Amino acid sequence: MLLQFFIPWDPIEKxxxxxxxxxxxxxGVFALAIGLASLIHMHGNKIIRSAPGWGFSIVTILxxxxxxxxxxxxxxxxxxxxxxxxxxxISFDIPSLSVHTPAVAxxxxxxxxxxxxxxxxxxxxxxxxxxxxxxxxxxxGVVYDLEVAQVPMxxxxxxxxxxxxxxxxxxxxxxxxxxxxxxxxxxxxxESGLLLVAAIIVLIGQVPMDQIPIVGPIISGGExxxxxxxEYIKGLILQFPNTAAKRGIIIGIxxxxxxxxxxxxxxxxKPYMGGRG
Amino acid sequence: MNAExxxxxxxxxxxxxxxxxxxMYVAVFLCVLFGVIFKTPFTLNVSQATLxxxxxIESIPETRQTAINEVTEKLQSERNxxxxxxxxxxxxxxxxxRLKKHPNGVLLLCFDFDPGTSMELQPMAEAILHHAFRKNIxxxxxxxxxxxxAQLAQDIINDVARQDTxxxxxxxxxxxxxxxxxxxxxxxxxxxxxxxxxxxxxxxxAGNDLNTLTVMDGVLNFNEIxxxxxxTGYVSMPEMWMNVAKTKFNRDVGLGMTAVSAADYYxxxxxxxxxxxxxxxxxxxxxxxxINQPAAGINRMRPQLYAHTLALFLLxxxxxxxxxxxxxxxx
Numbered sequence: 001m002l003l004q005f006f007i008p009w010d011p012i013e014k015x016x017x018x019x020x021x022x023x024x025x026x027x028g029v030f031a032l033a034i035g036l037a038s039l040i041h042m043h044g045n046k047i048i049r050s051a052p053g054w055g056f057s058i059v060t061i062l063x064x065x066x067x068x069x070x071x072x073x074x075x076x077x078x079x080x081x082x083x084x085x086x087x088x089x090i091s092f093d094i095p096s097l098s099v100h101t102p103a104v105a106x107x108x109x110x111x112x113x114x115x116x117x118x119x120x121x122x123x124x125x126x127x128x129x130x131x132x133x134x135x136x137x138x139x140x141g142v143v144y145d146l147e148v149a150q151v152p153m154x155x156x157x158x159x160x161x162x163x164x165x166x167x168x169x170x171x172x173x174x175x176x177x178x179x180x181x182x183x184x185x186x187x188x189x190x191e192s193g194l195l196l197v198a199a200i201i202v203l204i205g206q207v208p209m210d211q212i213p214i215v216g217p218i219i220s221g222g223e224x225x226x227x228x229x230x231e232y233i234k235g236l237i238l239q240f241p242n243t244a245a246k247r248g249i250i251i252g253i254x255x256x257x258x259x260x261x262x263x264x265x266x267x268x269x270k271p272y273m274g275g276r277g
Numbered sequence: 278m279n280a281e282x283x284x285x286x287x288x289x290x291x292x293x294x295x296x297x298x299x300x301m302y303v304a305v306f307l308c309v310l311f312g313v314i315f316k317t318p319f320t321l322n323v324s325q326a327t328l329x330x331x332x333x334i335e336s337i338p339e340t341r342q343t344a345i346n347e348v349t350e351k352l353q354s355e356r357n358x359x360x361x362x363x364x365x366x367x368x369x370x371x372x373x374x375r376l377k378k379h380p381n382g383v384l385l386l387c388f389d390f391d392p393g394t395s396m397e398l399q400p401m402a403e404a405i406l407h408h409a410f411r412k413n414i415x416x417x418x419x420x421x422x423x424x425x426x427a428q429l430a431q432d433i434i435n436d437v438a439r440q441d442t443x444x445x446x447x448x449x450x451x452x453x454x455x456x457x458x459x460x461x462x463x464x465x466x467x468x469x470x471x472x473x474x475x476x477x478x479x480x481x482x483a484g485n486d487l488n489t490l491t492v493m494d495g496v497l498n499f500n501e502i503x504x505x506x507x508x509t510g511y512v513s514m515p516e517m518w519m520n521v522a523k524t525k526f527n528r529d530v531g532l533g534m535t536a537v538s539a540a541d542y543y544x545x546x547x548x549x550x551x552x553x554x555x556x557x558x559x560x561x562x563x564x565x566x567x568i569n570q571p572a573a574g575i576n577r578m579r580p581q582l583y584a585h586t587l588a589l590f591l592l593x594x595x596x597x598x599x600x601x602x603x604x605x606x607x608x
Contacts, residue, residue, distance in 0.1 A: 004468070005525065014472050021462075021469045021477065028461030158428045163392040166425075170393035174584065178305045179298050182591040186599045196592070203589055206536070206559055207582040211319040219589070227322045235324065243543045250544070 039064065070154045198237055205234025301591070308587045312580030319582075320566070321575070326546050327563040329553020330506070330531040334384065334405065337414050337503045340529075341382035344503075348373045378495025381413040382503040387518070388430035389422045394510035394535050399433060400561035400574035401508050401533040406437040408568045411444045415492060416454040417474070417502070421463035422511050431456050431482050451481070451490040458482030463514070467521040471499050499526040504552070508533040515542060519550050533560060 004013045043057035187193040210220035210228045221229035263269040323331070352369040355361050386405060390398040409416050418434045420426040434456050438448035448454055457478045460466045469477035474496060475487045487493045495501060505522040507515060507530065515532050522528040529552045534542055536557025545551045555564055558581055561574030 017465075017468055017472060018476060021465045024462040024465050025460060155428065155432075159432070162425070163395075163429070166392035167396065171396075174309075175302050175305050178584075178588060178591060179301050181588045182297070182301065182595040185592055186596055196596070200589065200592060203585050203592075206557075207578065207585045208319050208321055209582065209586065211317075212582065212586065213317075219586075231322065238540060238543050239547070242540050243547055246541055247544045 036064075067154075067157060070157060201230055201237060202234050204230040205232075304587055305584060308583040309580040312583045316576070316579065319575075319578075321559075321563055321578070323563045323567050324556075324560075326543075326554040326556065327560055327567060329546065329551075330405075330533070330555055331408075331553070331564060331567040333504055333529050333531055333552040334408050334414070334506070335412070337382035337384060337409075338380070338412060340503045341376065341380060345373065345376045345380075348376060372500065375495040375497055375501050379415045379501070381415065383415045383417060383496055383501055384409050385417045385419065385502050385505045386434075387505065387507045387509070387514075388418060388420050388426050388433070389507060389509035389511055389514050390429075390535075391423050391425045391510070392429060395429060396577065397535050397558045397561065398508045398510060398533060399429075400558070400572060400577065401555050401564060402430075402433050403437050403572060404561060404564045404568060404570060404574060405506055405508075405533075406434060407440075407442075407444075407570055407572075408564075410438065410448055410453070411568075413445070413453075415496070416448075417457060417492075417496065418454065419457040419478075420459040421466070421507075421517070422509070422514055424459045427459045427482060431458075450483075451485065452492055455487075455490055455492045456482045457487075464517055464521070467517065468525075471521060471526050473498055499528050502528060504529040504531060506531040506533070508555075510535040510538065512538055512541065515545070515551070519545065523550055531555075536560075 004017055007013070040061065043060050045051075046057040047054050047061070185196060185199065187196055204220060205228070208228070209230070210216045210223075212219070220231075223229065224232040227235075260269065348369055352366065352373060355365050355369060384405075386402065386409075388398075388402060406416060416434070418430055420430055434454060435450065438450065438454055440447065450456075457474075458481060460478060466477050475493055478487060480486055481490065499505075499522060505518055505528050507518050509515065509532075515530075515534070518530050518532075523530045530550070531553050532542055532545075532551045533555035534557070536559065539554060539556035539560070542551065542554055546554050555561060558574060558577055562578045563574075565571050565574045
């Protein structure tokens with residue numbers, strides 16, 4: 001990978017990159033298989049031994065199986081059955097699960113194109129397990145390439161289970177952070193005082209605090225150069241002290257990595273386990 | 278020793294000590310609820326970092342036109358030479374043809390965020406897509422780091438593309454945009470994209486062969502992409518794009534980050550390694566203001582506004598309590 005930065009030559013830049021790219025994807029797939037085996041082994045053992053929390057392991061394995069089975073059949077492409085084709089609309093059925101939902105793609109009289117996609121939904125227990133949409137069609141009196149891509153259940157699981165759980169877990173942070181601002185962010189030294197002042201400025205400057213009725217203009221401290229004072233100072237903090245400190249850290253890390261690499265190359269410093277693996 | 282003597286008896290907690298956490302949780306909930314219910318109008322100043330991204334995407338069609346003119350001039354000068362190199366002429370002609378296939382330019386939008394960070398980054402993605410579609414810019418979407426982002430990204434790009442707004446007609450998957458999906462080992466994939474995007478991905482996320490898609494006709498590699506826009510909550514992904522797209526292939530790179538990580542990337546804005554930075558929800562709201570399309574970003578700023586006010590109050594309360602304890606202890 002490093003070579004192709006320095007050698008602009010087709011066998012290196014193209015052929016070798018293609019080979020390495022394909023190889024890493026194959027290795028990636030094996031890593032997935034190892035991860036899967038490891039997960040089953042760990043939780044399987046827990047269930048067999050009835051170790052504490054074995055119930056959660058059953059849930060994990062069940063979820064794994066359900067998502068795996070659904071994910072293995074992500075799309076079923078079915079040709080459409082047209083019930084009516086006329087100059088102004090195309091009607092068709094979508095054979096999906098046991099439901100046949102009629103859908104209509106209207107033809108624009110000016111462009112002689114359909115509205116290009118049709119979304120039909122089927123409900124299951126009030127939710128939306130299938131989202132069908134037909135691929136676009138260029139229909140100037142003639143209909144072609146109309147087919148349905150069904151996304152059965154996988155989309156539903158992602159949208160209504162994974163997305164919801166993941167967002168909820170992440171949003172819990174807001175509650176804990178709020179109690180932490182009360183408990184932990186306290187001035188105990190002048191450094192922590194400095195940190196607190198910077199935090200307050202960024203906190204106020206990050207939102208349009210001046211637009212809260214009554215108290216807003218007082219908290220935000222008026223205007224400076226066309227923006228609220230805190231927003232202006234927040235910009236200065238981010239652009240100068242923050243940037244300078246970050247740049248210093250980046251350069252420091254780079255120099256440190258360089259020095260350590262040289263020491264390892266010349267045998268001055270031995271890596272973890274003495275290089276014997 | 279008697280076991281009873283060793284039992285630890287915690288000091289008796291006051292009513293406030295026992296109840297301050299639930300009270301604060303309720304306060305946070307009410308603040309968010311207040312922001313969601315009362316949609317008070319407010320305006321935002323658009324920062325320079327956000328304007329950088331906006332200007333770059335706004336100028337993609339002009340950048341494409343400039344590229345077409347440059348290649349045309351090169352072709353002319355090569356043809357006018359006493360002994361023109363036929364191989365160079367063929368290459369330039371092929372490049373010119375590719376550039377002309379998408380006269381308004383191409384934007385590569387990398388969706389590297391998961392549901393946890395989508396509250397900040399999804400409004401950015403929607404606003405940028407809206408802006409790009411409004412300018413008739415061809416959009417390629419991909420995911421570099423987390424496979425979980427793929428389904429989310431597919432839904433976002435399809436939903437925005439299919440909006441029938443006054444500003445653009447619904448865009449067609451495979452013609453006006455394509456979502457390439459996820460391939461493992463992002464760095465390797467990006468390097469391959471620099472040579473041949475179709476070779477790197479082969480199919481789009483829905484499994485269609487990229488060779489059969491009209492949108493890929495005229496997009497060979499980074500030479501046919503004006504700007505790479507990365508939306509991510511993962512540190513190290515921006516550096517990867519900067520190393521590949523900016524340093525190696527000299528493409529404009531824009532960045533949208535979660536607010537908590539955004540501060541780390543201001544040095545790259547100053548050094549012009551990235552054209553601009555959308556910082557958290559505020560960045561998304563600023564972008565919506567810039568394109569005059571208020572949506573989720575601005576709506577979500579309201580709960581954030583009241584939550585920040587509460588945080589400020591709690592900071593003052595906590596430090597006030599410390600100060601009081603310090604003063605009474607001295608006495």
